[in-house]
Amino acid sequence: MSDDTIREFVVQLLIHLDILIIPKAIKQHYSSSDVYFVPCMIKDSKPTTFYSLDSQGERTIFLRYSLARHSIPTALAYKIIGGAINAWPLKDESHKPCLYHKAAVLNVSEDNQLRILIDKNQVMLYMTNRTSLLSISPDVVASVQECLTKNLQSSLLFHYNSFGRKIKPTNLSDLYKIEVGIQCGSDVCFKSSPDAMTIDSWRCRNGKEHQTKYLRYWTFNKVRRRLIKRHDVLCWIIDYIIKLVSIDLTFMRQQRC
Ligand SMILES: [Zn+2]
Incomplete structure (x- = not known):
């Protein structure tokens, strides 16, 4: 087997494992490329504006996956980030892709931006519309949730199988819970996703009434x-x-x- 064949095999294996990621913009224009993102090599910290709710909190809805363990293993975190940047193009800021250590900013559509962040045992999603939540598309939001949930489940399955721990695909949803959230002052208030689907509003611990209208966008409406x-x-x-x-x-x- 020639060196080139071995090299190509290793590259394809690393792509399959979401360790090497072909940049989406390049993937759309060229059939092959030698340019890759390697999330596990990224050490850049998130900018302080990453969490900022000041200017975009009112245009943002949140979702978080909390795993039933103390922390998300580093290899699993990189696989989750790799899967996300495989699905959508990274946002560019000053000609630099917004890929950070266990975090990324993605353009899921022309008007909707997704921030993904992994911290301790949680995967946090921030979905922000360019103008207002009134303009956010329920189908886009629900598609993002379904895609990332599948990504999380396949990453968990791969992780468990790699360490010899057998788990049935049907039991994967027992390994995490999903909550949806909305801005509450300088913080975010969360509600269990299944609960949010059955109520119009709830009163949070700060005494504020939160509507669930936009939070229900995270889940496909089966009737619709x-x-x-x-x-x-x-x-x-x-x-x-x-x-x-x-x-x-x-x-x-x-x-x-
Ligand atoms: Zn609140």
């Missing part, structure tokens, strides 16, 4: 999803009828000529 499917089927039937009618009309015109 069913309606979208029905709408798609109806559109398909209408398109089909229009095509049939236009074929008939064309045929009739040809007969008359």
